[in-house]
Amino acid sequence: MEPETHETGPTTAEPQQRGWFMRLPLWLRIAGPAVLVILLVGGITAVVVSSQRRDPVDVARSVCLSGVSSDLAAHDRDSLEMPLFRDVKDVGDGSYRTQGVVRFTDSDGEERSVTVRCIARLENGAMRVASIRFSP
The missing domain is CATH 1.20.5 (Single alpha-helices involved in coiled-coils or other helix-helix interfaces)
Structure with a gap:
C-alpha cells in the first residue's frame, strides 16, 4: 500500500x-x-x-583660396583659373605664405592674369587671411 x-x-x-x-x-x-x-x-x-588636428599648411592653402575667390567676387570678376598654392611656406610666428597665378575676366570682359600673394596667420586657434596682394 x-x-x-x-x-x-x-x-x-x-x-x-x-x-x-x-x-x-x-x-x-x-x-x-x-x-x-x-x-x-x-x-x-x-x-x-x-x-x-588638420595640417596647418592645408588649412592655410584652403583659407587663401577662399580669400582670393571672395576678393575676386567682391570686385565683380569671374575667376577662370585659380592658383593651386602648392608651395606653402611656414614663415614663423604662426604665419604661412604662398603665391600663385590667377586668371580672371574683369567687368569689361577682358581676360587678365596676375600673380597673387597670400599670407595666412594662426590667431586664437583659427587660421585667418592676413593679406592678399595682386600684382601684374
Missing part, C-alpha cells in the same frame, strides 16, 4: 512577474540594442574624427 500524498500548495500557478524589457515586442528587443550600438559607434567615430 502506498501512502497518500496531500499537496498543501495552491493548485493554480501564480502569474510570473515579468520585467519591463520582456514586455516589449520581440522586434523591439532585437532592434533596440542594435540601433543603440550603431549610434554609440557613430558618436565615438564623430568625436575621434573631429578631434584630429
